[in-house]
């Protein structure tokens with residue numbers, strides 16, 4: 001943008017800026033707030049918005065995560081702000097204190113970001129890839145189901161119960177995802193099926 005600014009105009013603008021800051025320092029909070037509101041509008045203009053769901057509880061509030069860094073250009077995206085999604089029917093932009101502190105949760109140095117595995121008899125966990133983790137889970141489920149599925153009861157009626165493996169899913173999700181998860185898990189015959197909302 002090419003701004004044609006005379007020396008006189010520049011001094012007038014600079015004077016207005018100093019006056020606004022000074023007013024704030026003298027307790028004229030409204031001037032300070034107005035200035036902050038003006039700047040705030042530009043804070044997120046260069047970020048990428050990603051919609052998601054708060055992972056904490058079964059209310060499943062909608063959130064928007066703002067990140068810097070262009071992934072398509074090979075850059076690493078870094079979340080720099082998270083807020084409630086004003087268009088989400090569940091929370092209409094609001095978040096409880098836990099949801100409002102989500103950025104700390106994402107940035108926590110103790111947060112697990114990859115699967116970990118402790119071999120039988122080992123004392124230490126080791127990092128493995130998601131493919132390795134899913135292969136292990138699939139293998140263990142198949143072996144256990146083949147060995148323990150109860151196909152009929154004592155009267156010979158088909159029941160197809162698999163009681164030796166349980167499944168813990170997340171309640172912080174949409175109805176559609178919950179429906180699909182329920183159908184997939186129950187179709188295996190699993191009886192012990194729960195989530196953090198206990199519903």
Ligand code: SF4
Pocket residue numbers: 054055056057058059060061091094095096097098099100
């Ligand atoms: S913001 Fe609070 S109420 Fe909403 S899903 Fe997260 S923890 Fe639950």
